[in-house]
Each structure stands twice: as structure tokens, then as C-alpha cells.
Amino acid sequence: MSTATATSAPEQKKDAPLGGRFVGAAANYIDERTSISGLVKELGRKIFPDHWSFMLGEIALWSFVVVLLSGTFLTFFFQASMVETHYDGSYPLMRGVAMSAALDSTLNISFDLRGGLLVRQIHHWAALVFVAGIGVHMLRVFFTGAFRKPRELNWVIGFVLFVLAMGEGFTGYSLPDDLLSGNGLRIIDGMIKGIPLIGTWTSFLLFGGEFPGDAIVGRLYTLHILLLPAILVALLALHLVLMIINKHTQFAGPARTNSNVVGYPMLPVYASKMGGFFFLTFGVIVLIASLFTINPIWNYGPYDPSPVSAGTQPDWYIGFADGALRLVPPGWEFVWLDRTWSFNIIVPLVVLVLFILLVAIYPFIEAWITGDKREHHIAQRPRNAATRTAIGVAGVIFYATLWAAASSDLIATHFMLSMEGVIHFLQFTLILGPIIGYFVAKRIAIALQKKDREVVLHGYESGRIVRLPGGEYIEVHQPVDQYDRWKLIDAETYEPYVPRPNAKGNIPWHRNLRAAISRWFFEDRLTPLTQAEIAAADAHQHHSLDHMDEEEAAEIAGADQRAAEDGRPVNAVGEKASAEWPSPKALNEANETDEGDAPRA
């Protein structure tokens, strides 16, 4: 967008158009054929709110651009064929080895094409960053409630993008036809065969005959460079268009309300920041790719069904699925009705599908529980939605346990534990971890809400210790700057859903269920602060601080007086106190005039 707008900024003909006569004429030419000036006028100064966490989605976006650029380069050299060939490139250890054309061309990209290895590694690292970027972006959106109306559909689109990204990752991982990727496909084949009814034939059709066959690399290649990217780009465009239509959420802050956007304009600030961030993302990926080797296929050799090395790992985003397979206890397979029911495959598959399906439809579940039909444009702080945060933490623990299980053998060898012990521990963690995590996270979130309230009403701990005339020591609480304080005030509140009898005077079971879930969801919420409470607390705080200053001044005066009586040197009364410790009133004035930013002068 920035490039389109940059070339067509001026629309009015003047004697000397903006950017010179050529730019003016070019802009006029384009506008007369596209009426693009309307778009520029509409979007050019569109306001975007600022927060570091809003960059997480940008990481995903820009690393995808890097994936596209580097991947396009690789397609010019890669051969997606499983035809047998004998390597005769320049890497001595593989010379003469029988392998598929796919691995042969991958080795040639790595060893006989200058910069080829670099681009391969950029592509692989960028893909890892892409999926990771989507993951953290999803976590940000989830924990801040940014999926609420009107953004539920965009959440679902983003979720589909996440699944597509994993699909892209797996299909790409399998292309070089090396030992590791072949073993990955072998596992996929085994999983597919375990699916009831359709499994055997699905595998047979996918691999074009028996595993491994000579078709799978070519087929995955078509998916990897044509079908999946086409869907991905289309949905990504839709994702961004919906973001512009809905406008970005913003965190609560001074002047920010549910019906405005506070921030910087698209042109020039956001275009420049976003453009700069693209180069930063790209640069960091290239830096990693030039310094750290990933997927050294020349060490693995061609795929052969017989050898395998210990400690093999899938790419990180497939780990949770692999881990789910590992956590199944022995013996979950039965022959029934003369057919094999492989519950050691079916159960993890069903659990994974249910898990990611719950993630996909969570916005609709929460909307049903809360019954909230308003638009929400203020991103919540996670602590202010304690139950959602706790659900999210439970989900993260569940995912992380599956993920850790994919490395159960490495955990066992690195930490000198028994393999069985690690698996049993993770099996328990998978069940108990989310439950414990839920309660701990919920309590922490509520405690943090209370802490915020404490700070809003009574100020922050200033670290200034004062001894009162009676000998008592207290720590002075300083009021928070009113603009910072606003960020701590949670303005939203809810009541649980109350079921009402229908025309027949009955309450249907599903309404009772909804009411029960709603009570659970809003349990232990804090009533929101009112302006009256804040004003009262302010008044009290000013009073007590003033009082303390008076006490302090009196104390110092008394000390000085005693010193004068004893004939010791004396400071001017009151001067020291006010010079080092401005009174809260002085502090507030300082805040308002934007001069002093710390209590210590």
C-alpha cells in the first residue's frame, strides 16, 4: 500500500505539483484510469495504534514475504522428482550414492550454487519464524481478547492461516527426500493407515501405491508451491483487509475509548515503521541463516527405510503432534468386527483435532457464555479477563506438554533420566498440568487486578521511608500520574447470564447450562471502580501526604530548634524538605507541565 500511495500523492494540478512535474503527470495519469486518489485519501492518513505486541503479527507477515522470495529462488533449481540418480556433485562424501533427483538437486543447491545454501537456510529459518510469528500473534490476540466482536471471523481466518502454515512447513520439510524427511513421511503414512475405514486407501492414493513410491515428492511440491500458497495468500489478504475494515484494537490508555483510535497516521509514520520492520525481520532471518546451519541434509543421506538415527526431531511446529503419539500407553489397539481399531493413532488424532477445533471456535464459545453482543475495540489486559487467561494458560500447558513429549528421548538423555520416567511424568502433566495451571493463573490474574486497584487508589510504593514523630516508620505511597493510572483502571464489567422462563414457564436445560457456565466464567470478578471512589481516594491521599509533609517539616524545625539551642549549625527551616522531596501537589503540577518525571529532583 505504501508504494501505491507514495507515487500518487498529489491529485490537484498546480503550477508546481508536489514531487515535480513528472510525478504530478504520472499521478494524474494513474488517477484518471484508476481513481486511486480516493483510496489514498481514505487510507493514507488512517490511524494505527502503537504497542509492541502489535508487531508480532507483522513478524509473521514479513517472514512470509521472506519465505515467498527465497522459495521462488529455490524453485529455479530444485527438481521435485524421485527418479533414481547417482550423485556426482562436488560434495565428496555423497559422490556415487544412489538417491532421488530431489535430494540430488538439493545437494547441488547447497554445494554447487553460490549462495544456494544461504537461500535454502533463509527459506527454512524464515518458515520456522513464520509459524512462530503466527503462534505468538495468536497468543497475543487470545490473551487480550482481541478476537471479540467484530473480529471473530478474522480469528478463524488467522487460525486457518496457522494450519496452512503448518501444512506448508510439513510439505516443504518432506521435499528434499533425505533420511529425516522420509522418516517423517513414514510416520504420516503409519498414522493415515491407522484411521478407520479410509486409512489404507488414503495412504495408497496419497503415495501413488505402496510407501514410499515415486510420486509423493512431486505431489507435495505441487501442494507446497501452488495450492497451499495460493490459499494462504488469498486468506492473508482477506485477513489484512478485515483488519483495516475493523480497525486495529488498542490498549486502554488516556483518550482511548471503544469508539476511537489513537495513534500515528499510516503515512508517513506507520508506512516507515512497517517498512523498516520488514527489513529488520528479513535482516535478522538472513543473519541467523548465515551463522547457524539448519537441516544439514548432506549428513543424513538419501531416504532408506532401514537406517534411522536416535534423537531425530521434527520441525518445532509438528512437535506437538509427534508428542501426542508418544504419550499413548501401550496396547491401545483392538481387533473388533474383524477390523483393526488403532486407538493408539485414533485417540491422539481426535484429541489434537478437538484441541485445535476448540482454539478455532473459542471466540464463539466465549460470546455465548458472556452473551455480549457489543463491539470491542479495547484490547484487554490478560489479568482483567481472569477466566479467559486461565483457560489460555491451561491450553498453553497442554500444548507445551505435547511439545515436550516430542523430545522425550532427548530430555531423558540430557538430564540423565529414564525414558519411561519422562514419558510417565509427561502423561500425568498432560492431564494435571492444565488443571493446576488454570487455578494458579486465575488466582494470579485476580491478585494482579487487586494490586492494580491498590496502586490506583493508594499510589505506588515510593521507597521513601519516613519516621513519624511517635517513632513509627512508614513508607510513603506516591500517587500515580493520572495518564498512567488510567491504564490500570478496568472500565468493563459483566454480570453472569440469568436464565428466564420461556412462555410455558419452563427454563430449558441448555439455558441452565449456559447460566452455570456463565457464573463460572465471571466468578470472583472485581466490581469496577467508580469515579467517586477514585476522587475520594485522591482526596484522602493528598490529605495524608500533605499531613506527612507538615509533620516532616515540623520534625525538621524541631530538630533545628534543638540544634540551635545546643549551638550546632542549622539548616534553613523547611528548605531541605521541599527541595529534595516535592509535595504531591508540586508533583502533580510538575506532571501537568511535563517537566519533572521523577519524584527525586
Add this chain to the structure above:
Amino acid sequence: MAHDVDPLEHERASWKPSSGLAVEVSDPAVNPGLPPHRERITDKDPAAMQRAVRTVYTLFYLSVAASIWAVVAYMVFPLDGTLAAVHNNSMFVGLGIAFALLAIGIGAIHWSKAVMSDKEYIEPRHATRGRDSTREGAIAVFEAANEESGFGRRAMIRNSLIAAVVASVIPGITLFRGLAPEGEDPVELLEHTMWKKGMRLALDPTGRPIKASEVTLGSAFHVIPEELAKLSHHEGYLEEKAKAIVLLMRLPQEDLIEAEDRKSWSYDGIVAYSKVCTHVGCPVALYEQLTHHLLCPCHQSQFDVADGAKVIFGPAARPLPQLPITVDDEGYLVAQSDFTEPVGPSFWERH
């Protein structure tokens, strides 16, 4: 920006409240409004602004230099087949590109933050839904289209069209039957391997036959059928190998627990088991000699070779299939027959 217009007004007008909704606070905390603009150092001090500008263009020129360096590195670090040369080429070209990109990025962001105006703007949001008048217009469009086409009225036309469109997709799906070769039955293929009566057990991958006398106590051999080594890839080498791989181990006779009907399947303490994991098909390649356990490195299923290769840990459910073996006249180990059950991961039709 018309501040007197409430942008959410038309949404509220059509908003039907129900019980359990979010509640309004009667005396909500008052938003303090936008704080006064705080000047940056670069706004206050022209010298600081000058420095920031200099930093930005220095970074951009450094980027040009790094790009030139990347091209130079492309030329001065050629490839010669050694890992070191590949490493140098990748690293030095990559570092050049990385610094060129990073310098642009850092420069642009410094420009945005230190030089460009940092004044915050407030823009009103509008409710996402269309105004009622717009919606009425949209409904009128559909009503007119429905009236003029009879889509709702002429049910036969509509329903037959839906049927036709759905049916037209099916031939396309049918074509995908061609993904797998015809005349082959996957169930049939999965039930057999290339092992046959009298086929010699040979070393993987050379294909050298193994004599029973070579198999010393405690040793383990990776085994393929002797004929497999002669196959090339297009003759199905990998497909046959994926089913036929076998692990051969010799255990002390007294350690071996054998079922009555399988006593003849081993030879002098030598047993042969399929190397394909019964879980999802990884090669069960790790043999622990002391415990006679086989470990699958993919999902950590463990099999006890001494006791019919039964599962003792992990997600696998079935023991590894045993290959009945004996020796031929020359003392080479041979198969008595194919496996008596399908090898590898379970599948639906297996029974």
C-alpha cells in the same frame, strides 16, 4: 472528523439487549484525555535533530556498502566442493545481505521515531455493520433479484440447479482415483513381503548372505532378502525394503522364551524379527544387547526380543512379526516362508 456524530449510534439503535449482557457502570471512571504532547530531545535541540538525521543517512549509506560487500563476497568466496568453502560463501554473502537489510530497517525506524512527527491523532471508529438505510438497500437488491428471477418461487429450477452443480463436482473427484495404480489392492500388498521359502538372509545394504556361524552370541544384524540388493529403485527397491527389513539376533538359548508353535522358527538361539515398528512404521533400529530390548527411536516403543518381541513400553500395541528361519545345506540362514502376518503399522483391514 465530525465529533458531534456518535459513530456507534446506528448500531445502538438496532441493538437488542438480552439478559446476561455486560453492564454499564453507573459512575464510570473518567478518561483523562490525551496527555499534553511531550517534546523529544530532537524536537527541543536542533543539534540532536541534526545528529539523528546524520545517523539515519549514515545507516542507509552503510547499507549500500554492505550490499556491495555481499556481491564482492559472492565473487571472492567461490565453491570448491569442500564444506569450508560452502560455509564461507554462505556466511560472508549472508552477513553482507543481513547488514544491508538491518541497516535499512534500523535507519527507517530511527527516522520514524526520532525525526518524523510523533504527534498522536484521534480518529473515530464507526460501527462495522452498515447503516439501516444501507441494509434496506441491500435487502431491496435481493428482493428485486428474487422477484425478477423467481429463484425463491420456482423451486424446481432452483433445486435442480443445486443438484446439477453438486453432481458436476463428482466426476472431478472420480478422476483422482488415478492417484494410485489400478489393478493393485493395498490390503493384498500390505499382507505380503518379498520373503519366500529358502530366500537367504543377507546383510543390509550389501546383500552378502549370512552364515549361521557368523552370528555370534549377543550380536545383531540388519538384514534384507538376498534378492533385494539386486533390485533398482524403479523395480521397487524402496517399497520392498520398507516391508522386508529384518533384525537378526542371537540370544543364549536359556534366555529365549518361545511359544510352543514357534519353537521351530528360530535356529540355535538366532531369531529374526521385522524391523518395521508396529506403531507407525519407523525402523526399530536400536538393540540393547544386555536386556535384549529393541527400541524404536521415533516414539520410544520397546520390544522384548527374548519374549517374542512383545511390547513392553511405548505406544506400539503389537509384537514385531517374527520371520521363521532355518539354515540351508551350505550353512546360510534362510527364511522358512514369508512373514505369517502383515508387517508394519496397523491398518483398518488387518485382522
